[in-house]
Amino acid sequence: xxxxxxxxxxxxxxxxxxxxxxxxxxxxxxxxxxxxxxxxxxxxxxxxxxxxxxxxxxxxxxxxxxxxxxxxxxxxxxxxxxxxxxxxxxxxxxxxxxxxxxxxxxxxxxxxxxxxxxxxxxxxxxxxxxxxxxxxxxxxxxxxxxxxxxxxxxxxxxxxxxxxxxxxxxxxxxxxxxxxxxxxxxxxxxxxxxxxxxxxxxxxxxxxxxxxxxxxxxxxxxxxxxxx
Amino acid sequence: xxxxxxxxxxxxxxxxxxxxxxxxxxxxxxxxxxxxxxxxxxxxxxxxxxxxxxxxxxxxxxxxxxxxxxxxxxxxxxxxxxxxxxxxxxxxxxxxxxxxxxxxxxxxxxxxxxxxxxxxxxxxxxxxxxxxxxxxxxxxxxxxxxxxxxxxxxxxxxxxxxxxxxxxxxxxxxxxxxxxxxxxxxxxxxxxxxxxxxxxxxxxxxxxxxxxxxxxxxxxxxxxxxxxxxxxxxxxxxxxxxxxxxxxxxxxxxxxxxxxxxxxxxxxxxxxxxxxxxxxxxxxxxxxxxxx
Numbered sequence: 175x176x177x178x179x180x181x182x183x184x185x186x187x188x189x190x191x192x193x194x195x196x197x198x199x200x201x202x203x204x205x206x207x208x209x210x211x212x213x214x215x216x217x218x219x220x221x222x223x224x225x226x227x228x229x230x231x232x233x234x235x236x237x238x239x240x241x242x243x244x245x246x247x248x249x250x251x252x253x254x255x256x257x258x259x260x261x262x263x264x265x266x267x268x269x270x271x272x273x274x275x276x277x278x279x280x281x282x283x284x285x286x287x288x289x290x291x292x293x294x295x296x297x298x299x300x301x302x303x304x305x306x307x308x309x310x311x312x313x314x315x316x317x318x319x320x321x322x323x324x325x326x327x328x329x330x331x332x333x334x335x336x337x338x339x340x341x342x343x344x345x346x347x348x349x350x351x352x353x354x355x356x357x358x359x360x361x362x363x364x365x366x367x368x369x370x371x372x373x374x375x376x377x378x379x380x381x382x383x384x385x386x387x388x389x390x391x392x393x394x395x396x397x398x399x400x401x402x
Numbered sequence: 403x404x405x406x407x408x409x410x411x412x413x414x415x416x417x418x419x420x421x422x423x424x425x426x427x428x429x430x431x432x433x434x435x436x437x438x439x440x441x442x443x444x445x446x447x448x449x450x451x452x453x454x455x456x457x458x459x460x461x462x463x464x465x466x467x468x469x470x471x472x473x474x475x476x477x478x479x480x481x482x483x484x485x486x487x488x489x490x491x492x493x494x495x496x497x498x499x500x501x502x503x504x505x506x507x508x509x510x511x512x513x514x515x516x517x518x519x520x521x522x523x524x525x526x527x528x529x530x531x532x533x534x535x536x537x538x539x540x541x542x543x544x545x546x547x548x549x550x551x552x553x554x555x556x557x558x559x560x561x562x563x564x565x566x567x568x569x570x571x572x573x574x575x576x577x578x579x580x581x582x583x584x585x586x587x588x589x590x591x592x593x594x595x596x597x598x599x600x601x602x603x604x605x606x607x608x609x610x611x612x613x614x615x616x617x618x619x620x621x622x623x624x625x626x627x628x629x630x631x632x633x634x635x636x637x638x639x640x641x642x643x644x645x646x647x648x649x650x651x652x653x654x655x656x657x658x659x660x661x662x663x664x665x666x667x668x669x670x671x672x673x674x675x676x677x678x679x680x681x682x683x684x685x686x687x688x689x690x691x692x693x694x
Contacts, residue, residue, distance in 0.1 A: 225531065238606055239597040245538045246593040249545030250586060253553070262582075281538065289542060292521065350426065351501065362474075388583050396590045 221301050224284065224308070239402060244270070244278045248285045255290055263290065264335060264374075265381035266389070267311040272322055273393035274402075276315025283307030299346055306342045310335040325386070332382040336375030340367055404683060406676045410622035411523035412530075417625060418518065420633035421673050422511035425504060430645040433669050434503045440673035441510035447680060448517065460509040464502030471498030477650040497649040526616055541596075549589060556584050625675065632672040639665040 247270040254262035263286050271279020287303040314321060314331065321328045344363045351363075364371075396402070406414065425437045445453075471494055473485065478493025521543045528536040557577075560566065566577055600606075639645065644661040648654045656662075 238601055239594060241534065241538055242541065242593045242597040242600075243590065245541035245545060246589050248538070248542040249549055250589055252542075253546060253549050253585075254582060281535075285539060285542060288524075289539075289546070292516070384579060389586060392587055392590060396594065400594055 224301060224304055237402070239400060240274060240278060243274060243396070243402075244281050244285075247274075247278075247282045248289060251282065251286045252290045252293075255293075261377055262381050262385065263287075263307065264310060264332070264339070264378045265385050267307055268314040268321075268328075268332065268335070268382065269385065269389050269393065271311040271314035272318045273390065273397060276312050276318075279311025279315040280308040281311075283309075283311035299343065302343055302346045306339045309342075310339065328386065329379055329382060332378040333375045336378040337371055340371035340374050404621070406679055407518050409625060409679070410616050410618055411519065411526050413622045413626040413629070414518055415515075415523075415527060417629040417672070417675055418511060418515045420629060422508060422515065424633065424636055424640070424669065424672075425507050425511065428640060428645055429500060429504070429647045429649075430666075431500050431503070431647070433645060433666055434500060434507060436666065436670050437673055438503055438507040438510065440670070440677065441507050441514065444514055444676050445510050447677065448514065456513065460506050460513070463509070464506040467505060468495070468498040468502040471495070471501065479651045493649050493651065493653055496653055500647075500649070523616075526614055529614075545589070549585060552588060553581060553585050556581050556588075621679075625679070629672060629675060632668045632675075635668040636665050636672065639668075 247266055251263045251266035254266065263283070267279060267283040267286065270282045284304040284307060287307050288300060291300050291303070314335075317331070321331055341364065344360065344367055347367070348360045348363045351359075421437070421440075425434065428434065472490040473488065478491025478497075480492040481489045482492055482495070483490055521540075525536055525540045525543075528539055560577065560581060565580075566573060639661055642661070644659070645665055647656065
Protein backbone atom coordinates (compact mmCIF):
# COMPACT_ATOMS: atom_id res chain seq x y z
CA UNK A 175 0.00 0.00 0.00
CA UNK A 176 1.37 3.41 0.94
CA UNK A 177 5.13 3.60 1.29
CA UNK A 178 6.16 6.20 3.84
CA UNK A 179 9.55 5.53 5.40
CA UNK A 180 9.22 7.34 8.70
CA UNK A 181 7.38 5.17 11.22
CA UNK A 182 6.08 8.20 13.13
CA UNK A 183 4.55 9.99 10.16
CA UNK A 184 3.00 6.76 8.93
CA UNK A 185 1.41 6.11 12.29
CA UNK A 186 0.16 9.67 12.58
CA UNK A 187 -1.34 9.65 9.09
CA UNK A 188 -2.88 6.23 9.75
CA UNK A 189 -4.91 7.67 12.61
CA UNK A 190 -5.47 11.19 11.35
CA UNK A 191 -6.60 10.38 7.83
CA UNK A 192 -9.56 8.11 8.57
CA UNK A 193 -10.61 9.75 11.82
CA UNK A 194 -9.90 13.44 11.60
CA UNK A 195 -9.53 14.51 7.99
CA UNK A 196 -12.25 12.42 6.41
CA UNK A 197 -15.04 13.08 8.93
CA UNK A 198 -14.16 16.77 8.72
CA UNK A 199 -14.46 16.60 4.93
CA UNK A 200 -17.84 14.89 5.20
CA UNK A 201 -19.13 17.65 7.47
CA UNK A 202 -17.62 20.49 5.42
CA UNK A 203 -18.70 19.18 2.04
CA UNK A 204 -22.02 21.06 1.79
CA UNK A 205 -19.98 24.26 1.53
CA UNK A 206 -17.90 23.14 -1.43
CA UNK A 207 -19.69 20.40 -3.32
CA UNK A 208 -22.91 20.80 -5.21
CA UNK A 209 -25.84 19.47 -3.24
CA UNK A 210 -26.77 16.68 -5.63
CA UNK A 211 -23.44 14.88 -5.25
CA UNK A 212 -23.29 15.19 -1.49
CA UNK A 213 -24.87 11.80 -0.84
CA UNK A 214 -22.51 10.04 -3.24
CA UNK A 215 -19.40 11.76 -1.94
CA UNK A 216 -20.19 11.24 1.75
CA UNK A 217 -20.92 7.56 1.10
CA UNK A 218 -17.61 7.13 -0.73
CA UNK A 219 -15.77 8.97 2.06
CA UNK A 220 -17.12 6.64 4.71
CA UNK A 221 -16.23 3.53 2.69
CA UNK A 222 -12.76 4.94 2.01
CA UNK A 223 -12.17 5.74 5.70
CA UNK A 224 -13.05 2.16 6.61
CA UNK A 225 -10.84 0.71 3.88
CA UNK A 226 -7.91 2.89 4.91
CA UNK A 227 -8.12 1.84 8.51
CA UNK A 228 -8.57 -1.81 7.71
CA UNK A 229 -5.67 -1.93 5.25
CA UNK A 230 -3.43 -0.18 7.79
CA UNK A 231 -4.39 -2.85 10.26
CA UNK A 232 -2.48 -5.53 8.35
CA UNK A 233 0.89 -3.92 9.07
CA UNK A 234 0.41 -3.50 12.79
CA UNK A 235 1.51 -6.08 15.31
CA UNK A 236 -1.53 -7.09 17.31
CA UNK A 237 -0.40 -10.50 18.52
CA UNK A 238 -2.20 -13.77 17.96
CA UNK A 239 -3.91 -13.83 21.35
CA UNK A 240 -5.24 -10.31 21.11
CA UNK A 241 -6.45 -11.02 17.58
CA UNK A 242 -8.38 -14.09 18.73
CA UNK A 243 -9.86 -12.15 21.63
CA UNK A 244 -11.14 -9.54 19.15
CA UNK A 245 -12.96 -12.24 17.20
CA UNK A 246 -14.34 -13.67 20.47
CA UNK A 247 -15.65 -10.30 21.64
CA UNK A 248 -17.19 -9.66 18.22
CA UNK A 249 -19.03 -12.95 18.25
CA UNK A 250 -20.16 -12.35 21.84
CA UNK A 251 -21.60 -8.94 21.09
CA UNK A 252 -23.49 -10.30 18.07
CA UNK A 253 -24.80 -13.28 20.00
CA UNK A 254 -25.86 -11.01 22.86
CA UNK A 255 -28.46 -9.61 20.50
CA UNK A 256 -30.10 -13.02 20.25
CA UNK A 257 -30.81 -13.17 23.99
CA UNK A 258 -34.08 -11.59 25.09
CA UNK A 259 -33.84 -7.92 26.13
CA UNK A 260 -30.05 -7.65 25.81
CA UNK A 261 -28.48 -5.29 23.26
CA UNK A 262 -24.86 -5.22 24.29
CA UNK A 263 -22.93 -4.21 21.16
CA UNK A 264 -22.00 -0.71 22.32
CA UNK A 265 -21.21 -1.78 25.87
CA UNK A 266 -19.03 -4.68 24.73
CA UNK A 267 -17.28 -2.50 22.13
CA UNK A 268 -16.41 0.07 24.80
CA UNK A 269 -15.22 -2.60 27.24
CA UNK A 270 -13.03 -4.33 24.66
CA UNK A 271 -11.51 -0.96 23.76
CA UNK A 272 -10.74 -0.23 27.42
CA UNK A 273 -9.00 -3.53 28.07
CA UNK A 274 -7.62 -4.58 24.68
CA UNK A 275 -6.69 -1.25 23.10
CA UNK A 276 -8.11 1.22 20.59
CA UNK A 277 -7.60 -0.91 17.48
CA UNK A 278 -9.37 -3.84 19.10
CA UNK A 279 -12.21 -1.46 20.02
CA UNK A 280 -12.57 -0.21 16.47
CA UNK A 281 -12.54 -3.73 15.05
CA UNK A 282 -15.06 -5.13 17.53
CA UNK A 283 -17.46 -2.27 16.78
CA UNK A 284 -17.10 -2.33 13.01
CA UNK A 285 -17.13 -6.11 12.63
CA UNK A 286 -20.13 -6.52 14.97
CA UNK A 287 -22.04 -4.14 12.71
CA UNK A 288 -21.36 -6.22 9.58
CA UNK A 289 -21.93 -9.54 11.28
CA UNK A 290 -25.16 -8.61 13.02
CA UNK A 291 -26.39 -7.14 9.74
CA UNK A 292 -26.18 -10.62 8.24
CA UNK A 293 -29.09 -11.34 10.58
CA UNK A 294 -30.79 -7.93 10.64
CA UNK A 295 -30.25 -7.09 6.93
CA UNK A 296 -27.44 -5.38 5.01
CA UNK A 297 -27.94 -2.08 3.22
CA UNK A 298 -26.30 1.19 2.23
CA UNK A 299 -26.40 2.08 5.93
CA UNK A 300 -23.94 -0.72 6.84
CA UNK A 301 -20.76 1.38 6.29
CA UNK A 302 -22.21 4.18 8.41
CA UNK A 303 -23.03 1.78 11.22
CA UNK A 304 -19.54 0.28 10.95
CA UNK A 305 -17.93 3.69 11.18
CA UNK A 306 -20.18 4.83 14.04
CA UNK A 307 -19.58 1.76 16.21
CA UNK A 308 -15.91 1.66 15.21
CA UNK A 309 -15.40 5.27 16.28
CA UNK A 310 -17.16 4.64 19.60
CA UNK A 311 -14.62 1.86 20.23
CA UNK A 312 -11.66 3.89 18.99
CA UNK A 313 -12.37 6.90 21.20
CA UNK A 314 -13.04 4.68 24.20
CA UNK A 315 -9.58 3.19 23.59
CA UNK A 316 -7.95 6.61 23.29
CA UNK A 317 -9.51 7.82 26.55
CA UNK A 318 -9.07 4.45 28.27
CA UNK A 319 -7.17 5.79 31.28
CA UNK A 320 -9.67 8.36 32.59
CA UNK A 321 -12.62 6.13 31.62
CA UNK A 322 -11.27 3.22 33.63
CA UNK A 323 -10.58 5.41 36.64
CA UNK A 324 -13.98 7.05 36.96
CA UNK A 325 -17.17 5.02 36.65
CA UNK A 326 -19.21 8.21 36.30
CA UNK A 327 -17.17 9.29 33.29
CA UNK A 328 -17.69 5.87 31.71
CA UNK A 329 -21.46 6.15 32.10
CA UNK A 330 -21.29 9.63 30.61
CA UNK A 331 -19.38 8.22 27.65
CA UNK A 332 -22.04 5.52 27.23
CA UNK A 333 -24.84 8.11 27.13
CA UNK A 334 -22.87 10.32 24.76
CA UNK A 335 -21.97 7.48 22.39
CA UNK A 336 -25.63 6.44 22.16
CA UNK A 337 -26.57 9.98 21.13
CA UNK A 338 -23.58 10.27 18.77
CA UNK A 339 -24.42 6.96 17.09
CA UNK A 340 -27.96 8.09 16.39
CA UNK A 341 -26.81 11.51 15.15
CA UNK A 342 -24.22 10.04 12.79
CA UNK A 343 -26.75 7.68 11.27
CA UNK A 344 -29.25 10.52 10.89
CA UNK A 345 -26.74 12.30 8.65
CA UNK A 346 -27.13 9.35 6.31
CA UNK A 347 -30.94 9.34 6.64
CA UNK A 348 -31.09 13.04 5.76
CA UNK A 349 -28.66 12.83 2.89
CA UNK A 350 -30.34 9.82 1.42
CA UNK A 351 -33.95 10.97 1.71
CA UNK A 352 -33.50 14.57 0.61
CA UNK A 353 -30.37 14.24 -1.56
CA UNK A 354 -28.86 17.21 0.20
CA UNK A 355 -27.78 18.23 3.65
CA UNK A 356 -29.33 21.29 5.24
CA UNK A 357 -29.52 21.97 8.94
CA UNK A 358 -33.29 22.33 8.73
CA UNK A 359 -33.79 18.85 7.32
CA UNK A 360 -31.18 17.37 9.62
CA UNK A 361 -33.02 18.86 12.59
CA UNK A 362 -36.25 17.30 11.33
CA UNK A 363 -34.56 13.89 11.05
CA UNK A 364 -33.09 14.27 14.54
CA UNK A 365 -36.49 15.18 15.96
CA UNK A 366 -38.12 12.15 14.33
CA UNK A 367 -35.41 9.88 15.72
CA UNK A 368 -35.46 11.39 19.21
CA UNK A 369 -37.19 8.44 20.91
CA UNK A 370 -34.61 6.09 19.40
CA UNK A 371 -31.75 8.36 20.43
CA UNK A 372 -32.98 8.32 24.01
CA UNK A 373 -33.48 4.55 23.82
CA UNK A 374 -29.92 4.01 22.55
CA UNK A 375 -28.39 6.28 25.18
CA UNK A 376 -30.35 4.81 28.07
CA UNK A 377 -29.79 1.20 27.02
CA UNK A 378 -26.06 1.88 26.66
CA UNK A 379 -26.00 3.28 30.16
CA UNK A 380 -27.96 0.33 31.49
CA UNK A 381 -25.74 -2.29 29.90
CA UNK A 382 -22.57 -0.51 30.94
CA UNK A 383 -23.94 -0.49 34.51
CA UNK A 384 -24.67 -4.22 34.34
CA UNK A 385 -21.63 -5.38 32.38
CA UNK A 386 -18.71 -3.18 33.40
CA UNK A 387 -17.89 -4.97 36.65
CA UNK A 388 -18.25 -8.65 35.59
CA UNK A 389 -16.86 -8.40 32.05
CA UNK A 390 -14.13 -5.95 33.08
CA UNK A 391 -13.02 -8.37 35.80
CA UNK A 392 -12.99 -11.24 33.32
CA UNK A 393 -10.94 -9.35 30.73
CA UNK A 394 -8.57 -8.13 33.44
CA UNK A 395 -8.13 -11.68 34.70
CA UNK A 396 -7.32 -12.97 31.21
CA UNK A 397 -4.85 -10.13 30.70
CA UNK A 398 -3.08 -10.84 33.98
CA UNK A 399 -3.15 -14.60 33.63
CA UNK A 400 -1.67 -14.71 30.15
CA UNK A 401 0.34 -11.51 30.26
CA UNK A 402 -1.23 -9.70 27.28
CA UNK B 403 -24.79 -25.11 -15.96
CA UNK B 404 -23.23 -22.31 -13.92
CA UNK B 405 -25.79 -20.24 -12.02
CA UNK B 406 -25.20 -16.62 -11.14
CA UNK B 407 -24.28 -17.36 -7.53
CA UNK B 408 -21.52 -19.73 -8.71
CA UNK B 409 -19.73 -16.92 -10.53
CA UNK B 410 -16.64 -15.30 -9.01
CA UNK B 411 -17.74 -13.32 -5.92
CA UNK B 412 -15.75 -10.24 -6.88
CA UNK B 413 -17.53 -9.93 -10.25
CA UNK B 414 -20.95 -10.56 -8.69
CA UNK B 415 -20.33 -8.10 -5.85
CA UNK B 416 -19.15 -5.40 -8.26
CA UNK B 417 -22.18 -5.83 -10.52
CA UNK B 418 -24.73 -5.83 -7.66
CA UNK B 419 -23.15 -3.00 -5.69
CA UNK B 420 -22.75 -0.73 -8.71
CA UNK B 421 -26.34 -1.36 -9.79
CA UNK B 422 -27.66 -0.68 -6.30
CA UNK B 423 -25.45 2.37 -5.71
CA UNK B 424 -26.52 4.03 -8.95
CA UNK B 425 -30.11 3.48 -7.83
CA UNK B 426 -29.36 5.11 -4.48
CA UNK B 427 -27.88 8.23 -6.06
CA UNK B 428 -30.26 8.80 -8.98
CA UNK B 429 -33.67 10.47 -9.16
CA UNK B 430 -34.66 9.73 -12.75
CA UNK B 431 -38.08 7.98 -12.67
CA UNK B 432 -37.42 5.86 -15.79
CA UNK B 433 -34.08 4.60 -14.52
CA UNK B 434 -35.52 3.87 -11.08
CA UNK B 435 -38.47 2.01 -12.63
CA UNK B 436 -36.06 -0.09 -14.67
CA UNK B 437 -34.01 -0.78 -11.56
CA UNK B 438 -37.05 -1.91 -9.57
CA UNK B 439 -38.28 -4.17 -12.41
CA UNK B 440 -34.87 -5.81 -12.86
CA UNK B 441 -34.40 -6.29 -9.11
CA UNK B 442 -37.87 -7.82 -8.70
CA UNK B 443 -37.40 -10.08 -11.74
CA UNK B 444 -34.11 -11.34 -10.34
CA UNK B 445 -35.68 -11.89 -6.94
CA UNK B 446 -38.62 -13.84 -8.37
CA UNK B 447 -36.35 -15.92 -10.58
CA UNK B 448 -34.16 -16.90 -7.63
CA UNK B 449 -36.84 -17.37 -4.97
CA UNK B 450 -40.07 -18.26 -6.80
CA UNK B 451 -43.28 -16.82 -5.42
CA UNK B 452 -42.57 -17.26 -1.70
CA UNK B 453 -41.36 -14.63 0.77
CA UNK B 454 -44.68 -12.78 1.00
CA UNK B 455 -43.55 -11.03 4.17
CA UNK B 456 -40.56 -9.49 2.41
CA UNK B 457 -42.70 -8.34 -0.54
CA UNK B 458 -45.14 -6.74 1.88
CA UNK B 459 -42.29 -4.85 3.54
CA UNK B 460 -40.43 -3.89 0.39
CA UNK B 461 -43.53 -2.61 -1.38
CA UNK B 462 -45.56 -1.44 1.64
CA UNK B 463 -42.89 0.80 3.17
CA UNK B 464 -42.38 2.86 -0.03
CA UNK B 465 -46.15 3.14 -0.43
CA UNK B 466 -46.39 4.50 3.10
CA UNK B 467 -43.60 6.96 2.36
CA UNK B 468 -45.32 8.08 -0.83
CA UNK B 469 -48.55 8.75 1.06
CA UNK B 470 -46.90 10.45 4.04
CA UNK B 471 -44.35 12.65 2.22
CA UNK B 472 -46.92 15.24 1.00
CA UNK B 473 -48.19 15.60 4.58
CA UNK B 474 -44.92 16.83 6.06
CA UNK B 475 -43.28 18.20 2.95
CA UNK B 476 -44.59 21.64 2.00
CA UNK B 477 -42.10 22.54 -0.72
CA UNK B 478 -44.22 22.30 -3.88
CA UNK B 479 -46.29 25.02 -5.55
CA UNK B 480 -49.26 23.26 -7.24
CA UNK B 481 -51.70 22.67 -4.40
CA UNK B 482 -54.06 19.74 -4.95
CA UNK B 483 -56.11 19.88 -1.73
CA UNK B 484 -55.86 20.64 2.00
CA UNK B 485 -55.77 18.29 4.96
CA UNK B 486 -56.06 19.98 8.35
CA UNK B 487 -54.99 23.31 6.84
CA UNK B 488 -51.86 21.75 5.37
CA UNK B 489 -51.44 21.93 1.64
CA UNK B 490 -50.92 18.69 -0.28
CA UNK B 491 -48.93 19.51 -3.41
CA UNK B 492 -48.51 17.65 -6.66
CA UNK B 493 -44.73 18.03 -6.47
CA UNK B 494 -44.50 16.48 -3.02
CA UNK B 495 -46.70 13.59 -4.20
CA UNK B 496 -44.40 12.95 -7.19
CA UNK B 497 -41.28 13.27 -5.09
CA UNK B 498 -42.72 10.78 -2.62
CA UNK B 499 -43.58 8.35 -5.40
CA UNK B 500 -40.13 8.49 -6.99
CA UNK B 501 -38.36 8.20 -3.63
CA UNK B 502 -40.65 5.29 -2.77
CA UNK B 503 -39.74 3.43 -5.97
CA UNK B 504 -36.08 4.08 -5.22
CA UNK B 505 -36.46 2.70 -1.70
CA UNK B 506 -38.21 -0.44 -2.96
CA UNK B 507 -35.57 -1.03 -5.65
CA UNK B 508 -32.73 -0.64 -3.14
CA UNK B 509 -34.43 -3.04 -0.71
CA UNK B 510 -34.76 -5.69 -3.43
CA UNK B 511 -31.16 -5.25 -4.64
CA UNK B 512 -29.71 -5.52 -1.15
CA UNK B 513 -31.90 -8.50 -0.32
CA UNK B 514 -30.46 -10.28 -3.37
CA UNK B 515 -26.98 -9.10 -2.37
CA UNK B 516 -27.43 -10.55 1.13
CA UNK B 517 -28.69 -13.84 -0.35
CA UNK B 518 -25.86 -14.15 -2.89
CA UNK B 519 -22.95 -12.88 -0.80
CA UNK B 520 -22.79 -15.50 1.90
CA UNK B 521 -20.14 -15.05 4.58
CA UNK B 522 -17.64 -17.36 2.85
CA UNK B 523 -17.74 -15.17 -0.24
CA UNK B 524 -17.30 -12.04 1.84
CA UNK B 525 -14.32 -13.75 3.46
CA UNK B 526 -12.87 -14.31 -0.01
CA UNK B 527 -13.32 -10.61 -0.82
CA UNK B 528 -11.82 -9.49 2.50
CA UNK B 529 -8.64 -11.43 1.75
CA UNK B 530 -7.70 -8.87 -0.90
CA UNK B 531 -7.74 -6.22 1.83
CA UNK B 532 -6.03 -7.95 4.71
CA UNK B 533 -5.48 -11.67 5.41
CA UNK B 534 -5.31 -11.00 9.16
CA UNK B 535 -8.65 -9.26 9.14
CA UNK B 536 -10.14 -12.04 7.04
CA UNK B 537 -8.97 -14.53 9.67
CA UNK B 538 -10.59 -12.53 12.49
CA UNK B 539 -13.81 -12.25 10.49
CA UNK B 540 -14.02 -15.94 9.66
CA UNK B 541 -13.26 -16.91 13.27
CA UNK B 542 -16.00 -14.57 14.49
CA UNK B 543 -18.47 -16.26 12.12
CA UNK B 544 -17.42 -19.66 13.37
CA UNK B 545 -17.61 -18.49 16.98
CA UNK B 546 -21.23 -17.46 16.47
CA UNK B 547 -22.44 -21.04 16.04
CA UNK B 548 -19.97 -22.37 18.60
CA UNK B 549 -21.15 -19.92 21.25
CA UNK B 550 -24.79 -20.61 20.50
CA UNK B 551 -24.26 -24.31 21.11
CA UNK B 552 -22.32 -23.54 24.29
CA UNK B 553 -25.08 -21.19 25.42
CA UNK B 554 -27.66 -23.95 25.12
CA UNK B 555 -25.44 -26.24 27.16
CA UNK B 556 -25.07 -23.62 29.89
CA UNK B 557 -28.79 -22.93 29.89
CA UNK B 558 -29.58 -26.61 30.26
CA UNK B 559 -27.16 -27.07 33.11
CA UNK B 560 -28.57 -23.99 34.86
CA UNK B 561 -32.04 -25.46 34.50
CA UNK B 562 -30.86 -28.79 35.84
CA UNK B 563 -29.43 -26.99 38.86
CA UNK B 564 -32.93 -25.65 39.53
CA UNK B 565 -32.05 -21.99 39.12
CA UNK B 566 -35.17 -20.99 37.17
CA UNK B 567 -38.68 -20.48 38.45
CA UNK B 568 -41.64 -21.10 36.13
CA UNK B 569 -42.45 -18.05 33.95
CA UNK B 570 -40.93 -15.30 35.99
CA UNK B 571 -39.76 -12.21 34.08
CA UNK B 572 -37.11 -10.92 36.49
CA UNK B 573 -35.78 -14.42 36.96
CA UNK B 574 -35.60 -14.84 33.16
CA UNK B 575 -33.63 -11.62 32.73
CA UNK B 576 -31.26 -12.44 35.59
CA UNK B 577 -30.88 -15.95 34.20
CA UNK B 578 -30.11 -14.55 30.75
CA UNK B 579 -27.43 -12.26 32.16
CA UNK B 580 -25.96 -15.11 34.23
CA UNK B 581 -25.81 -17.42 31.20
CA UNK B 582 -24.17 -14.66 29.17
CA UNK B 583 -21.63 -14.05 31.90
CA UNK B 584 -20.74 -17.76 32.11
CA UNK B 585 -20.47 -17.84 28.32
CA UNK B 586 -18.02 -14.93 28.32
CA UNK B 587 -15.66 -16.58 30.83
CA UNK B 588 -15.72 -19.77 28.81
CA UNK B 589 -15.29 -17.97 25.47
CA UNK B 590 -12.27 -15.97 26.60
CA UNK B 591 -10.47 -19.03 27.97
CA UNK B 592 -11.38 -20.99 24.86
CA UNK B 593 -10.00 -18.17 22.70
CA UNK B 594 -6.69 -18.21 24.54
CA UNK B 595 -6.47 -21.98 24.05
CA UNK B 596 -7.12 -21.52 20.33
CA UNK B 597 -4.42 -18.85 20.14
CA UNK B 598 -1.89 -21.04 21.96
CA UNK B 599 -2.59 -23.96 19.68
CA UNK B 600 -2.23 -21.71 16.63
CA UNK B 601 1.10 -20.44 17.92
CA UNK B 602 2.20 -24.02 18.61
CA UNK B 603 1.49 -24.92 14.99
CA UNK B 604 3.59 -22.06 13.71
CA UNK B 605 1.06 -19.29 13.07
CA UNK B 606 2.74 -15.90 12.66
CA UNK B 607 6.21 -17.26 11.89
CA UNK B 608 6.35 -16.66 8.17
CA UNK B 609 4.29 -16.00 5.06
CA UNK B 610 1.38 -18.37 4.61
CA UNK B 611 -0.13 -19.68 1.41
CA UNK B 612 -3.85 -20.29 1.07
CA UNK B 613 -6.33 -21.99 -1.19
CA UNK B 614 -9.73 -20.89 -2.43
CA UNK B 615 -12.65 -22.46 -4.24
CA UNK B 616 -13.32 -19.45 -6.41
CA UNK B 617 -11.55 -19.32 -9.76
CA UNK B 618 -11.45 -16.77 -12.54
CA UNK B 619 -12.96 -18.05 -15.78
CA UNK B 620 -13.58 -16.19 -19.00
CA UNK B 621 -17.24 -15.61 -18.08
CA UNK B 622 -16.23 -13.93 -14.82
CA UNK B 623 -13.84 -11.55 -16.53
CA UNK B 624 -16.46 -10.69 -19.15
CA UNK B 625 -19.01 -10.05 -16.41
CA UNK B 626 -16.65 -7.87 -14.38
CA UNK B 627 -15.47 -5.81 -17.34
CA UNK B 628 -18.94 -5.28 -18.78
CA UNK B 629 -20.29 -4.27 -15.36
CA UNK B 630 -17.46 -1.75 -14.90
CA UNK B 631 -17.85 -0.37 -18.41
CA UNK B 632 -21.64 0.02 -18.27
CA UNK B 633 -21.64 1.46 -14.74
CA UNK B 634 -18.82 3.83 -15.68
CA UNK B 635 -20.86 5.14 -18.61
CA UNK B 636 -23.92 5.71 -16.42
CA UNK B 637 -21.95 7.33 -13.59
CA UNK B 638 -20.17 9.73 -15.97
CA UNK B 639 -23.48 10.73 -17.54
CA UNK B 640 -25.09 11.21 -14.11
CA UNK B 641 -22.15 13.33 -12.99
CA UNK B 642 -22.50 15.44 -16.14
CA UNK B 643 -26.10 16.11 -15.10
CA UNK B 644 -27.95 14.41 -17.95
CA UNK B 645 -30.21 12.52 -15.53
CA UNK B 646 -30.78 15.38 -13.12
CA UNK B 647 -34.39 15.98 -12.08
CA UNK B 648 -35.73 18.79 -9.93
CA UNK B 649 -39.05 18.34 -8.17
CA UNK B 650 -39.27 21.56 -6.16
CA UNK B 651 -40.67 24.13 -6.48
CA UNK B 652 -42.06 23.01 -9.88
CA UNK B 653 -41.49 19.67 -11.60
CA UNK B 654 -39.08 20.22 -14.49
CA UNK B 655 -40.18 18.72 -17.77
CA UNK B 656 -37.74 15.89 -18.60
CA UNK B 657 -35.10 16.47 -21.27
CA UNK B 658 -34.64 13.20 -23.16
CA UNK B 659 -31.63 13.67 -25.42
CA UNK B 660 -29.26 11.14 -26.93
CA UNK B 661 -27.16 11.06 -23.73
CA UNK B 662 -30.22 10.32 -21.63
CA UNK B 663 -31.07 7.34 -23.87
CA UNK B 664 -27.45 6.12 -23.71
CA UNK B 665 -27.48 6.26 -19.92
CA UNK B 666 -30.82 4.48 -19.59
CA UNK B 667 -29.90 1.73 -22.07
CA UNK B 668 -26.51 1.23 -20.40
CA UNK B 669 -28.17 1.03 -17.00
CA UNK B 670 -30.77 -1.45 -18.28
CA UNK B 671 -27.98 -3.66 -19.61
CA UNK B 672 -26.12 -3.40 -16.29
CA UNK B 673 -29.16 -4.25 -14.19
CA UNK B 674 -30.13 -7.14 -16.49
CA UNK B 675 -26.66 -8.77 -16.51
CA UNK B 676 -27.66 -11.48 -13.98
CA UNK B 677 -30.87 -12.26 -15.88
CA UNK B 678 -29.02 -12.36 -19.21
CA UNK B 679 -26.48 -14.74 -17.71
CA UNK B 680 -29.12 -17.06 -16.28
CA UNK B 681 -31.10 -16.92 -19.53
CA UNK B 682 -28.05 -17.84 -21.58
CA UNK B 683 -27.17 -20.73 -19.29
CA UNK B 684 -30.76 -22.01 -19.33
CA UNK B 685 -30.75 -21.87 -23.14
CA UNK B 686 -27.51 -23.85 -23.37
CA UNK B 687 -28.84 -26.39 -20.89
CA UNK B 688 -32.07 -26.74 -22.88
CA UNK B 689 -30.16 -27.30 -26.13
CA UNK B 690 -27.84 -29.84 -24.55
CA UNK B 691 -30.81 -31.74 -23.15
CA UNK B 692 -32.71 -31.76 -26.43
CA UNK B 693 -29.63 -33.16 -28.19
CA UNK B 694 -29.65 -36.27 -26.02
